[in-house]
Amino acid sequence: MKFQTLAQLVDICREDGVTIGQLMLSEQAKETGKSEEETFRLMADYYNIMKEAVHRGIHEPVPSRSGLTGGDAVRVTDYMGSGVTSLGAEACTALAYALSVSEVNASMGRIVATPTAGSCGIIPGVFVSSQERFQWDDDHLVMGLFAAGAIGYVIANNSFISGAEGGCQAEVGSAIGMAAGALTELRGGTPEQAVHAVGLALKNSLGLICDPVGGLVEIPCIVRNGFGAVTALAAADMALAGVRSAIPSDEVVEVMLEVGTAMPAKHRETAKGGLAQTPTGKKILKDLYGKGSKKPKKDGNQ
Numbered sequence: 043m044k045f046q047t048l049a050q051l052v053d054i055c056r057e058d059g060v061t062i063g064q065l066m067l068s069e070q071a072k073e074t075g076k077s078e079e080e081t082f083r084l085m086a087d088y089y090n091i092m093k094e095a096v097h098r099g100i101h102e103p104v105p106s107r108s109g110l111t112g113g114d115a116v117r118v119t120d121y122m123g124s125g126v127t128s129l130g131a132e133a134c135t136a137l138a139y140a141l142s143v144s145e146v147n148a149s150m151g152r153i154v155a156t157p158t159a160g161s162c163g164i165i166p167g168v169f170v171s172s173q174e175r176f177q178w179d180d181d182h183l184v185m186g187l188f189a190a191g192a193i194g195y196v197i198a199n200n201s202f203i204s205g206a207e208g209g210c211q212a213e214v215g216s217a218i219g220m221a222a223g224a225l226t227e228l229r230g231g232t233p234e235q236a237v238h239a240v241g242l243a244l245k246n247s248l249g250l251i252c253d254p255v256g257g258l259v260e261i262p263c264i265v266r267n268g269f270g271a272v273t274a275l276a277a278a279d280m281a282l283a284g285v286r287s288a289i290p291s292d293e294v295v296e297v298m299l300e301v302g303t304a305m306p307a308k309h310r311e312t313a314k315g316g317l318a319q320t321p322t323g324k325k326i327l328k329d330l331y332g333k334g335s336k337k338p339k340k341d342g343n344q
């Protein structure tokens with residue numbers, strides 16, 4: 043890739059007169075040896091999977107394989123039908139869609155890891171709800187996925203994108219940053235504004251630990267995806283309004299690395315701390331796996 047940092051991303055886009063999505067499409071095609079048309083088509087297939095997952099969980103409850111979770115996307119959708127929400131219809135829709143995709147993941151259904159399975163609801167929640175609201179065609183959203191991919195590439199190479207390495211800030215936090223930057227670009231923001239959105243978003247999840255109850259990517263993961271979608275909308279709005287990340291976004295990424303490296307192992311997906319070790323968290327584990335239960339093998343995260 044021609045870029046390794048978010049600042050380089052902005053510089054190259056400015057010099058070449060392209061969007062982040064356009065730059066990523068051409069770089070990815072070069073790197074994989076595929077044509078740009080084929081690279082675009084593959085990404086369009088991913089977007090279709092995201093849309094399917096969004097729609098699956100909002101029309102009927104999708105219980106998780108463990109039986110612990112499921113149906114929250116339907117609950118939020120039904121609640122929206124009352125016509126009065128605190129967030130307003132648009133943000134509430136993004137929230138419901140993000141919950142839906144995360145529930146599909148917990149049911150072992152088909153999702154796209156963005157950047158991981160644990161954080162798979164945020165980008166679809168933001169993208170599909172925004173597409174409906176702004177009446178964008180699919181191609182526009184597919185270019186947004188390339189923008190999100192470029193941002194994720196930088197974060198992954200300079201920090202982490204998995205809860206096991208850097209806590210939930212790395213997983214849900216990265217997804218929020220990717221969604222926020224991409225949405226900013228989709229809405230006509232400059233690459234510089236998109237990168238500010240990334241920094242604004244990432245700052246809000248620094249220090250977030252990974253503490254899945256029972257070792258399953260369900261509690262608190264599913265609701266964190268819902269919150270993440272709403273945060274991404276807020277970060278994009280701030281960036282489009284001209285709010286800047288006072289700490290440059292690349293430096294925020296470095297802080298995520300520093301914080302994640304210092305994070306104790308019990309807060310990095312081992313289920314040995316945080317919510318997983320609350321009395322209720324332990325009871326859930328015991329109910330699921332019986333006495334003396336140990337953390338189960340990973341269940342589809344990453």
Ligand code: SF4
Nearest residue numbers: 160205210213252263
């Ligand atoms: S709590 Fe851990 S497993 Fe769950 S979404 Fe966050 S990083 Fe992933």
